[in-house]
Amino acid sequence: MVSESARAEPALPHPLPGAVGLSHLSAYDWEAADGVCGGSPHLHLVCTEAYVVTGGSGAVQTLSPDGYRDIPLKPGSVAWFTPGTVHRMVQGGDLRITVLMQNSGLPEAGDAVFTFPAEILADPDRYAAAATLPPGTGPDTEAAARRRRDLAVEGYLTLREALVAGDGGPYREFQRAAARLVRAKVPTWRELWRAGPLATAERTGVQLDALAAGEPAYLDEATAHETAPTRLGGFGMCGRRDEYALPGTTLPHQAE
Template identity: 75%
Template sequence: MVSLDRPLPGGIGLSHLSAYDWEAADGVCGGSPHLHLVCTEAYVVTGGRGAVQTLSPDGYRDTPLETGSLAWFEPGTVHRMVQGEDLRITVLMQNSGLPEAGDAVFTFPPEYLTDPERYATAAALPSLAGPEAEDAARRRRDLAVEGYLPLREALAAGDAEPLRAFQRAAAALVRPRVPAWRKLWHAGALAAAERTGAQLDSLERGDAEGYLSSSTMHVAEPTRHGGLGMCGRREEYAVEGATVPR
């Protein structure tokens, strides 16, 4: 397995988001509710204000976000970014490469989750930018909200079974991708952890000069602005291992 030479710390993924200001059926402006299957995601709020709505086995939460807030969600937690006023967020993603390889499932209605082709068609964007892509991003957001609202209503009433059913369906939907994800994990996050282990071994043996003498720094600027992400408009970095082509 080929390892990535210059990953971000810990093999994380990184992007910046400006939350969508499109109003949904419940009058809320924001992104597409979804969950991740194996990746923890963190929001670092860098400007504005808003909220994140989450559904998890411990219930429904509506958590305010403002500059300086830090929030993170474990795999299986449905999250929905809500726009307040110019909400801007830096997103840190565990296991860089996996989210872009499909480790995220929209809360589409159940009939989409049991039909992989129908789900893929509803989730896809026709291009990276432009009016047609924006229309498609908004349609998939609205479809995700359509499936999300009954889950939220049931959970608020104390019934977690619809959420558990969605989690099961999401897991079944992505199961065929696991072998490909494993390769990305080996090359990224796992390789980063193993590299630290090798450095500790060198320190313990007293021969750390080898890897210390080859150390350097790296600089990157955003290489894509205004991308259409799940939660908002994305700025991305073309850093090895930080993201993969979608």
């Protein structure tokens, strides 16, 4: 028999499959200091991110212990980056991407750190001021998003130059600085993970137990859900961002 406590629903209902996050991006076409058009380089500490390319062309530049890579993107391409990988979306022409994020809720709660210069990363107040955008999608927000992108590219180019030259020290120090910045957020992240991704996985275990016991009563609750974007054209890290405000799936970015 499956206990009543084991049947309890997670605190955040109706997650997408696997409790992933979902958004759509149109890559920025702003030219950066190195002549490349694209987004703000950053990494995630505990979430893997995937790009599913739906239109246009471009690339994603990554920094990792593997070194520097420039991965072409075209319709049908899928690229994903594990925690700690610095990634920068590059615009080739009308690049459009559907983004799938592991551990939905955590990126929105701060699991992303920009590659700002070291002196900004060392000061949480300066980092927060540089990372936070004004509300809305107007010209002031656009200007702030562009300044943020340029500052992230400044730090990124320093990391990339060292890594290409065979010196991984600055890249590793950036990872450590990013970890220090988010450390105080871990208790909140843990609760979001328990209520969303972990609860979703545990519910599968409950369902398997019910099937093994020959008592698939949970199938009586079968249903369908639908939604639509609730914010269009927001200024995300990589580009203009369409978001879905589903409980436990994609929440408004607190850093923006």
